[in-house]
Amino acid sequence: MRIGIIGTGGIARAHANAYKQLEHVEVVGAADVIPGKAAEFVQSLGLQDARAFDDHRELLALDLDGVSICTPNVTHYRTSIDALEAGKHVLVEKPLSVTLQEAVEMTETSARTGRMLTVGFQPRYDPNMHILKDIVQSGQLGNVYYVETGGGRRRGMPGGTFIRKELAGAGALADIGCYSLDLAMNALGYPKPVTVSAYASNHFGTNPLYHPEASKFEVEDFGVALVRFDNGIVLNFKISWAMHMDTLGATMFLGTDAGLKVTPAGKGPWSGVWDGGIGSMTLYHDIRGHHTESPIPLKEHNVNRFFEKVRDFVDAIREGRGAPIPASQIVRNQAVIDGILRSAELKREVQIELPANL
Structure with a gap:
């Protein structure tokens, strides 16, 4: 070949x-x-x-x-x-x-x-990502109505081509945000996004205290959005290259019968985002009327x-x-990123228009 x-x-x-x-x-x-x-x-x-x-x-x-x-x-x-x-x-x-x-x-x-x-x-090739998707798709959570995903590095801003709008187009959203969106949307079966209300900023990238190329920093280093899908599910999305916080929280799938909390693997200022593997998974459900937390055993592996x-x-x-990983699916991921950037600039909710066949 x-x-x-x-x-x-x-x-x-x-x-x-x-x-x-x-x-x-x-x-x-x-x-x-x-x-x-x-x-x-x-x-x-x-x-x-x-x-x-x-x-x-x-x-x-x-x-x-x-x-x-x-x-x-x-x-x-x-x-x-x-x-x-x-x-x-x-x-x-x-x-x-x-x-x-x-x-x-x-x-x-x-x-x-x-x-x-x-x-x-x-990240889709991590065996534990398959477990996550299997749980969500199995119906064990009941009717999933709310998902929260994203990630945040306390410090983890790249430089060079990543921060120039004419080359990157976007910052944290394009670099690591697309991974978080894929984790959630893939587990859900890639529903069709219909609206986005978002905010984005670059307080850290443009500050020479935090970035050596602050004068050249042209993209966002933080973004947050509320995304609605055509099947009624709401996604709370958040991403950050840098912040004064240790985490933006776990990824969560809330269903009518159970909830699933997932944390990313890795430690240190560049960790905390979904460009790698899974650190833990916990199922929250009721057994005979009692609140129960069931850790999901993760698969140990050395998969590259x-x-x-x-x-x-x-x-x-x-x-x-x-x-x-077909583009016909990931076009919906791109639709969300596109919507976040438009909404953040316009400071209002925006509609997402996709062709009927996509």
Whole structure:
């Protein structure tokens, strides 16, 4: 299987190293808009036979089965469209896009070309995430009516391309907020969002006391929103790159028969968000009229979530099956982020308009 990589920054190295571990898979080319960067990438990773390009369209002219898109957020749209139109299957890093309209066009292009467009949410490959979804989907909670999710780092603000609006499009929402939304919405079966009322700020990123690139900080470092879905469920969402607090609380699913509380794994100022595994799960329910708390045993494992994401993409191409994490689903995740940004700017609730088929 012949693979190309578009964008050769840090995350691209993780993709390349995962591909290198797979049998009968070869990275045959890489592209980056910075002259010479792709050449340095293939050389440093020992990809002796891979070709390097400064234009991703030249890479797409090669005979490729699939591509990993590891570019800054704002270019996910164009590079994905170009790859799909060139007949390549696509694994695009999160977030899917910057705007909802871009996400819709990407999804429609995938359907029209018959090429897979899958999105890089590696936390889904944690075995305990499967347990969480199984519990929510089992009906054990009864009718789920309220969900609270998100996460907060006491200090965990990146820099560089992550904080420039022209490259990232958004800040904490696009970087780690999409993971929190995926955790909740995937467990719920990805209901359709209809309205969002939100607030966003960047008090920490723009303060030189807290960020060395404060003068260049252009995105949000905090966001909170109330999201309504077409099935009546309400989602209370919150995310933060930095704050004067240890946590923004656990993820909670409230149902008419039981409630589920879930905490993220990890410790330290960069933890507390859903870009990794699960720390604990507890079921709150009544037994014979008594309030009962039942810890859910977690599965101990050494699963490399990132590697599994790449392997699943390769296997899906080889087996001719659908996208492991389809853009047709994640477009609803992007719709929420788009709605939060619009609502925060307008300072009022906004409607989410999605095509009927999405």
